[in-house]
Amino acid sequence: MTASKVFGLSVFLFLALASTAFARHYRFSDAPPVTNADDTRPSPVPASSGEFKFVEYAVTSSVRYPLVDFLDARRKQRSQDVNALDQVPASSWYTPRLGTRDVTPDELLKGPEVKGPPQAPYTIIKAKTKGNSPGFIIKDSRGIKYLIKFDQSEYPALESSVNFIVNRIFWGLGYFVPEDFLIRFNPADAKTGEGLSQDDIDEVYAFSHAEEDGTYRAVASGFLEGIVLGHIAQRGVRKGDLNDTIPNENRRTLRALRMISAWLGNSGFRSDNTLEVYSGTPGEGHTLHYILDFGENFGVHGLEKGRAWDGFEHFFSWGDTARRFAGLGIPVKRWEDYKVDPGSATAHFEADLFEPGKWKETTQFLPIRSSQPDDDYWAAKLIAAVKTEHLEALFSAAKHPDENYTREVMETLTERREKILAYAFSRVSALEAVGLNENSLTFRDLGAEHGSASSEYRVRFLNTNGKKIMPNADIASGSILEVSTAEALKKAEGYLIVEITALRGGKAAPRSAEFHIRSDSGTPRIVGIVH
Amino acid sequence: MRNLPLVFSLAFCLLLPPHTQIVHAKEISLRGAELEETRFCDPLRSAVSGFTYVPAKILDGTLYLTGRTAAELSDEDFIRRVKDVLYFYDEKFMWYPLVDFNSGFRTSYGAGLNFKDGNWSIKTKALVNDSDYHSASAEIKHTGTLGDLEWDNSLLALTSKEDDRRFYGLGADPRGDPRNTFTGDNDYGLYTESRRKLQWESSLYGTGRNLGLTYLGYYQRRAFEDGGQGSNDVREVFDHSRIPGFNAPVRQLYNELALEWDTRDRKSMLSPGFRSEIYSGFSAGLGHHGTNLFRTGFDGAAFIPVIRKNRLLVPRVTGDLVENLNDNPIPFSEYPRHHTFRGVSTREIIRSERVSLVPSIEYQFPLSHMLGAHLFFDTLFVGPQAGSMRWNDGLWAAGVGLDLHYFKHELGRVELAGGSEGFQAKVTLGTPLKTNHRKDW
Numbered sequence: 001m002t003a004s005k006v007f008g009l010s011v012f013l014f015l016a017l018a019s020t021a022f023a024r025h026y027r028f029s030d031a032p033p034v035t036n037a038d039d040t041r042p043s044p045v046p047a048s049s050g051e052f053k054f055v056e057y058a059v060t061s062s063v064r065y066p067l068v069d070f071l072d073a074r075r076k077q078r079s080q081d082v083n084a085l086d087q088v089p090a091s092s093w094y095t096p097r098l099g100t101r102d103v104t105p106d107e108l109l110k111g112p113e114v115k116g117p118p119q120a121p122y123t124i125i126k127a128k129t130k131g132n133s134p135g136f137i138i139k140d141s142r143g144i145k146y147l148i149k150f151d152q153s154e155y156p157a158l159e160s161s162v163n164f165i166v167n168r169i170f171w172g173l174g175y176f177v178p179e180d181f182l183i184r185f186n187p188a189d190a191k192t193g194e195g196l197s198q199d200d201i202d203e204v205y206a207f208s209h210a211e212e213d214g215t216y217r218a219v220a221s222g223f224l225e226g227i228v229l230g231h232i233a234q235r236g237v238r239k240g241d242l243n244d245t246i247p248n249e250n251r252r253t254l255r256a257l258r259m260i261s262a263w264l265g266n267s268g269f270r271s272d273n274t275l276e277v278y279s280g281t282p283g284e285g286h287t288l289h290y291i292l293d294f295g296e297n298f299g300v301h302g303l304e305k306g307r308a309w310d311g312f313e314h315f316f317s318w319g320d321t322a323r324r325f326a327g328l329g330i331p332v333k334r335w336e337d338y339k340v341d342p343g344s345a346t347a348h349f350e351a352d353l354f355e356p357g358k359w360k361e362t363t364q365f366l367p368i369r370s371s372q373p374d375d376d377y378w379a380a381k382l383i384a385a386v387k388t389e390h391l392e393a394l395f396s397a398a399k400h401p402d403e404n405y406t407r408e409v410m411e412t413l414t415e416r417r418e419k420i421l422a423y424a425f426s427r428v429s430a431l432e433a434v435g436l437n438e439n440s441l442t443f444r445d446l447g448a449e450h451g452s453a454s455s456e457y458r459v460r461f462l463n464t465n466g467k468k469i470m471p472n473a474d475i476a477s478g479s480i481l482e483v484s485t486a487e488a489l490k491k492a493e494g495y496l497i498v499e500i501t502a503l504r505g506g507k508a509a510p511r512s513a514e515f516h517i518r519s520d521s522g523t524p525r526i527v528g529i530v531h
Numbered sequence: 532m533r534n535l536p537l538v539f540s541l542a543f544c545l546l547l548p549p550h551t552q553i554v555h556a557k558e559i560s561l562r563g564a565e566l567e568e569t570r571f572c573d574p575l576r577s578a579v580s581g582f583t584y585v586p587a588k589i590l591d592g593t594l595y596l597t598g599r600t601a602a603e604l605s606d607e608d609f610i611r612r613v614k615d616v617l618y619f620y621d622e623k624f625m626w627y628p629l630v631d632f633n634s635g636f637r638t639s640y641g642a643g644l645n646f647k648d649g650n651w652s653i654k655t656k657a658l659v660n661d662s663d664y665h666s667a668s669a670e671i672k673h674t675g676t677l678g679d680l681e682w683d684n685s686l687l688a689l690t691s692k693e694d695d696r697r698f699y700g701l702g703a704d705p706r707g708d709p710r711n712t713f714t715g716d717n718d719y720g721l722y723t724e725s726r727r728k729l730q731w732e733s734s735l736y737g738t739g740r741n742l743g744l745t746y747l748g749y750y751q752r753r754a755f756e757d758g759g760q761g762s763n764d765v766r767e768v769f770d771h772s773r774i775p776g777f778n779a780p781v782r783q784l785y786n787e788l789a790l791e792w793d794t795r796d797r798k799s800m801l802s803p804g805f806r807s808e809i810y811s812g813f814s815a816g817l818g819h820h821g822t823n824l825f826r827t828g829f830d831g832a833a834f835i836p837v838i839r840k841n842r843l844l845v846p847r848v849t850g851d852l853v854e855n856l857n858d859n860p861i862p863f864s865e866y867p868r869h870h871t872f873r874g875v876s877t878r879e880i881i882r883s884e885r886v887s888l889v890p891s892i893e894y895q896f897p898l899s900h901m902l903g904a905h906l907f908f909d910t911l912f913v914g915p916q917a918g919s920m921r922w923n924d925g926l927w928a929a930g931v932g933l934d935l936h937y938f939k940h941e942l943g944r945v946e947l948a949g950g951s952e953g954f955q956a957k958v959t960l961g962t963p964l965k966t967n968h969r970k971d972w
Contacts, residue, residue, distance in 0.1 A: 023569055023570055023571045023573075024566065024568065024569045025566075025568060026562075026564045026566065026567065026568045027564065027565045027566035028562075028563050028564055028565065029563050029564070029565045031563055033563060034560060034561050034563065037561060053602035055598075055601045055602050056598040056599060056601060056602030057598075059594065059597055059598035059601050059602075060594070060595075060598045063594060063597075063598075064590075064591065064594035064595065064597075064598060067590055067594065068587050068590055068591045068594070071580075071583040071586060071587035071590065072580050072583065072587060073576040073577075073579035073580045073583070074573070074576045074577060074580050075570065075573065075576060078568070080561065080562070081561060082561065082562060083561055083562065083563060084562060084563035084564070089561065309900070313899070313900070314899075315899070315900050316899050316900065316901070316902070317899065320898075320899060321898045321899050321902060324896070324897070324898045324899075324904075325898055325904055328894070328896060328906070329838070329842050329896025329897060329898075329904070330838060330842075330896075332838060332839055336839055337839075527563070528563065528564070530568070
């Protein structure tokens with residue numbers, strides 16, 4: 001063996017040994033979990049990111065980031081906007097609502113409402129004929145600006161209903177959204193502003209669906225107050241924003257959009273469906289991060305584009321392209337045999353072929369592609385909190401004229417939700433602590449409640465260094481799930497890690513749940529949870 | 532020195548901390564962790580990333596610039612500015628740059644100028660390269676409808692001087708064919724062709740352009756000279772006095788009728804159906820040694836869906852025949868050019884014989900929304916008669932290609948082929964599928 005081979009082998013062995021030696025668990029500090037990220041402190045006005053350019057976005061998200069990421073063998077990081085209990089604290093990105101407290105259907109219906117819908121008479125200050133939704137920018141009688149989006153003549157009542165419902169769902173899930181309202185827009189209430197011709201106005205009406213009484217069903221979206229900074233970037237932080245310290249690709253609030261968008265059939269989601277606005281007096285304000293433009297959820301994006309692959313394929317993906325090339329196009333994807341009914345508004349929103357793990361947004365969005373099992377789990381818990389009564393209230397308020405449409409979408413949402421929960425809960429040990437005392441830890445298995453039933457649970461007891469301090473314990477599934485921790489707490493010398501792995505059909509869940517318990521200064525308390 | 536990569540890897544491993552250890556003060560305060568989690572293999576992963584760190588950065592920078600450039604190119608203001616440059620006179624005129632790159636040959640470059648007003652259009656093109664090559668053409672076209680029928684009429688004038696052309700001799704086995712007298716070791720001789728052409732074309736199409744009848748008539752003058760490459764020239768490789776048509780200009784007056792039938796919904800993307808074309812024409816040789824020729828041929832392809840309707844098996848056969856109608860020999864330039872054989876460059880006259888047959892099979896399949904791939908196997912047989920073609924004299928090429936589509940148009944294509952004539956790599960961008968059509972022989 002030559003000297004160089006010996007050297008190479010030594011390096012390999014060193015790295016292999018180092019790999020195991022460096023593995024280590026979190027150690028959480030003895031402090032209450034952070035419930036507010038405190039990222040609304042005064043900051044100078046950050047730099048604007050300029051207007052959205054689709055071609056650059058498409059090249060960046062479909063070609064550049066995937067290739068560069070492929071060359072980076074390091075693991076994707078865990079989300080950084082998460083507290084010790086694996087929850088997302090309140091921030092300029094997220095307000096805990098559904099899943100953390102009771103939200104009544106009435107509260108959800110009201111949603112982000114502060115100023116309320118526009119008050120007639122209106123002044124039209126701009127006409128919008130580009131894009132899928134024709135519309136106007138108006139000022140109402142109070143001088144408040146709104147974006148009015150009409151339904152396309154081809155799809156009456158569709159986008160307005162979808163926009164309203166999904167706006168409220170996103171609000172309920174905790175995201176910042178604009179004030180969107182369903183209105184009847186009467187042209188008689190609107191006067192033409194300066195610089196606009198009647199031809200401009202008529203062009204918008206020509207693209208829009210008019211009701212028999214001459215009014216137009218529309219969504220009125222309140223303009224966001226503040227200095228518009230641009231869209232949420234896929235990667236990194238906003239320059240000059242002192243509060244923005246976590247790269248966007250590592251934000252759970254953005255990664256969670258994978259499951260949320262999959263559930264809602266939001267395949268058209270891109271950076272330009274977001275907006276960052278500096279709120280407050282320059283130098284004393286802070287940035288707020290909004291999600292907007294909800295009209296293409298429930299498969300409307302695929303419907304309007306006429307794409308059978310919508311939600312199943314990216315516009316371009318290196319991986320899919322390479323796999324198809326290697327397979328000579330012989331493998332057939334399930335969606336390829338899906339018969340799309342061109343006359344149905346729900347043709348592109350279905351639950352039979354839907355597989356949450358394989359759902360894809362049309363143009364890749366890096367945070368969505370960076371999502372980890374614990375992010376999907378958190379998102380699924382939020383989705384589980386959207387109850388049927390919430391949906392019924394929203395659909396009832398949306399007043400879509402076709403009852404069959406409402407029924408079909410409701411059914412599809414329910415079926416997709418169950419698939420989302422089963423998928424997301426199966427990728428982790430979906431365990432939530434419900435009680436802890438000096439003798440035992442009681443927990444609840446969300447997976448068992450949503451289609452990922454566990455036959456038993458394997459428990460490891462580790463000390464602060466991750467070293468096993470007593471034999472494993474097995475717990476049979478049942479209504480009360482309790483781990484005896486008395487002996488382990490004594491041996492753990494103040495810091496105990498209870499690592500529980502759900503076993504489903506004898507097979508361990510891909511990830512364990514860790515409950516970090518401190519007992520070094522008084523009664524035992526959970527100081528950290530890792531999924 | 533040989534261990535430098537490993538040393539660098541270790542250095543990167545130490546300098547580049549694993550992701551899980553990159554923590555900001557804010558993050559620690561959110562997560563509440565005194566010690567961050569580190570998982571198995573993180574150092575190994577860091578070491579691997581160390582190797583790819585520099586290439587990844589270079590790639591990232593390059594693709595960032597690509598994205599920015601693409602954004603600028605697609606920016607509406609930029610398009611308007613480009614339009615202001617490219618278009619003029621109420622956008623009725625447009626000029627555009629032209630590049631023709633083919634590995635192993637000189638690159639040509641030039642510009643085109645189009646004029647369009649209603650049903651009338653005029654297209655002009657000019658190309659040059661760094662030697663004597665030049666090509667200029669002008670076409671005036673009028674399109675219209677007649678009930679359910681559509682029709683085109685066009686008049687084209689072309690003058691060119693094309694160098695780098697390769698002649699391999701006559702017959703299926705040029706070395707063994709008594710019509711050739713090789714005087715050098717090369718398999719081919721280089722020559723330059725000067726061409727002038729005046730062409731009239733009238734087409735009548737049925738609804739959806741599925742059925743088309745085309746009349747084609749042209750006058751063409753070709754003159755040849757050595758390629759100016761010394762020992763590779765035709766005169767050095769062959770006894771040029773025995774190459775018919777090489778020593779005096781060849782002038783032909785040609786008239787042809789062609790019938791095309793294409794049942795495919797989309798003509799360029801993956802679409803099942805059937806396409807066929809048959810043609811027959813008469814070419815009158817002008818001048819004292821003019822040769823009268825009869826031409827006929829066919830091109831048939833079936834686009835058969837296999838597995839699913841967007842995976843197509845495409846068996847295709849093209850056949851061409853030229854028949855001498857008087858006693859003068861057929862000029863070497865007037866033999867069929869077997870344009871569908873992908874094993875050679877379009878500038879090579881690889882086989883020259885009265886009958887040419889190109890059976891091929893292609894498998895086309897989609898890769899993504901705009902990208903498709905195809906595998907192909909082409910064969911080429913020539914002979915003095917259809918029945919005299921010999922299997923052993925056949926040429927073959929097998930290869931793979933990628934084609935980029937945008938809606939109904941093919942934007943570009945990359946093809947790699949290997950076979951009896953060696954390796955070929957071709958790249959076309961913005962070139963219509965019919966570039967190598969027999970009308971351009």
